[in-house]
Amino acid sequence: MTDMTISFLLIVMILLAFFATQLSSQDTVPRDxxxxxxxxxxxARADIRRLEAERDTAITERDAAREARDAAISERDAAIQERDRLRTENEDLLTKIRQLEALVDRLQRDLDAVTAERDDLLERLSRLQQIxxxxxxxxxxxxxxxxxxIELRERLLEQFPELASIISIQQDTLRFQGEGLFATGSSQPDTARKRAIVEAMGLVLDEILACYSLSETQEDTSSCGNNSVLVEAVQIEGHTDSVGTDGTNFPLSAARAITTLQTMVRVAPSLSTRLNWSRQPVMSIAGYGPMRPIDTNETVAGRSANRRIDLRIIMYAPSNVEEVEEIRRRLDALRAAGGSE
Structure with missing residues (x-):
C-alpha cells in the first residue's frame, strides 16, 4: 500500500513538472x-519522505517478519523432528514395555510353578518329619x-598296628585279607601273634555285642546308652583262592571260620550266649571256598587277597512298628535289670 501511494505521488510530481515546462516566461499565475x-x-515531497520512511520501516518489519517466519518454520521443523523422534522413542518404549510385560508374565508363571513345587516339597518334608x-x-x-x-577295627589296631594294611571295612563286613591270620592251606593261626589277634577280636566283639543282643546272663550294660537296635547275626566267613579242588577248598574255608569262632569263644565264653530276636545264637559260620573272590586268581597277589576271613554283621529288621516297640522294651528291661530279663 505504501509503495502504491509513493508511486501515485511521483506521478503527481511528474505531472506538475510537465505542466511547469509548458508554461512560458510570459505565462503568469496569481501568487496565491x-x-x-x-x-x-x-x-507532496514531505509525504513522499514520510512514506519512504514508512516504506523502509515496513520493509524492515517485513524482513524481520520473514526472519521470524523462517525462524518459526525452523522451530516448527525442529519440533516436527523432535516429535518424530519422541514418537519413535515412544514406540520403542511401548515395544520394550510389552516385552517386559511378557517377561513379567513368564516370570510370574515360573514363580507360581516354583511356589507350587516349594509347597509340595514342604508338604513332603512335613510328612517326612513325621518319623x-x-x-x-x-x-x-x-x-x-x-x-x-569302626569300633572293632580301631580297637584291634590299637593292639596290633600291623593290621592296618590287612583289615578293612567293606559295607557290612570287617575283612581280614591275605595271610593275615592263616598260612596257605592251613586252618590254624600259624603264630602266637595271629592267635592273639583272634582272641582280642573275640573279647572286643563280645563287649560290643552286649549292647546289641539279648542275653540270659546278668551283666553291666550301663555303657550302651540309648541303643535300641539288635544284631541278627555275626557271621564268620571263610574264603580260599581257586588253587586246589572244591573238595579241599570248601572244608578249608569252613575250618578257618570254625577255628576263628572257637578261638574267640574260648577267651570270651559269653559270645555263645548272645541271642538275636528269635532267641537264636548271634554267632554263626560259613565257608564259601573259592566262590566269592574279591580279586583275580591269576596272580599271586590276587590269590592272597582271596584267602581271607570276613566278619559280617547282619542287623535285625523288624516287620512292623509293634515289633520295634517290643525290641525297645526288651532292651530297656535288660538295662534296668543289669542284663537279665
Missing part, C-alpha cells in the same frame, strides 16, 4: 495560486552296624 501549488508540492518308627529303626540299624565295625 502559485503559493498553493508550491505548498502542495512541499507537502515312621520302623524306618527310623532301620536307619539307626545301618548306622549302628557301621559304628560297630
Amino acid at each position: 495560486q502559485f503559493n498553493v501549488i508550491l505548498n502542495n508540492l512541499r507537502e 515312621n518308627p520302623l524306618e527310623a529303626y532301620l536307619a539307626q540299624a545301618i548306622e549302628q552296624r557301621r559304628e560297630i565295625l
Whole structure:
C-alpha cells in the first residue's frame, strides 16, 4: 500500500513538472495560486519522505517478519523432528514395555510353578518329619552296624598296628585279607601273634555285642546308652583262592571260620550266649571256598587277597512298628535289670 501511494505521488510530481515546462516566461499565475501549488508540492515531497520512511520501516518489519517466519518454520521443523523422534522413542518404549510385560508374565508363571513345587516339597518334608518308627529303626540299624565295625577295627589296631594294611571295612563286613591270620592251606593261626589277634577280636566283639543282643546272663550294660537296635547275626566267613579242588577248598574255608569262632569263644565264653530276636545264637559260620573272590586268581597277589576271613554283621529288621516297640522294651528291661530279663 505504501509503495502504491509513493508511486501515485511521483506521478503527481511528474505531472506538475510537465505542466511547469509548458508554461512560458510570459505565462503568469496569481501568487496565491502559485503559493498553493508550491505548498502542495512541499507537502507532496514531505509525504513522499514520510512514506519512504514508512516504506523502509515496513520493509524492515517485513524482513524481520520473514526472519521470524523462517525462524518459526525452523522451530516448527525442529519440533516436527523432535516429535518424530519422541514418537519413535515412544514406540520403542511401548515395544520394550510389552516385552517386559511378557517377561513379567513368564516370570510370574515360573514363580507360581516354583511356589507350587516349594509347597509340595514342604508338604513332603512335613510328612517326612513325621518319623515312621520302623524306618527310623532301620536307619539307626545301618548306622549302628557301621559304628560297630569302626569300633572293632580301631580297637584291634590299637593292639596290633600291623593290621592296618590287612583289615578293612567293606559295607557290612570287617575283612581280614591275605595271610593275615592263616598260612596257605592251613586252618590254624600259624603264630602266637595271629592267635592273639583272634582272641582280642573275640573279647572286643563280645563287649560290643552286649549292647546289641539279648542275653540270659546278668551283666553291666550301663555303657550302651540309648541303643535300641539288635544284631541278627555275626557271621564268620571263610574264603580260599581257586588253587586246589572244591573238595579241599570248601572244608578249608569252613575250618578257618570254625577255628576263628572257637578261638574267640574260648577267651570270651559269653559270645555263645548272645541271642538275636528269635532267641537264636548271634554267632554263626560259613565257608564259601573259592566262590566269592574279591580279586583275580591269576596272580599271586590276587590269590592272597582271596584267602581271607570276613566278619559280617547282619542287623535285625523288624516287620512292623509293634515289633520295634517290643525290641525297645526288651532292651530297656535288660538295662534296668543289669542284663537279665
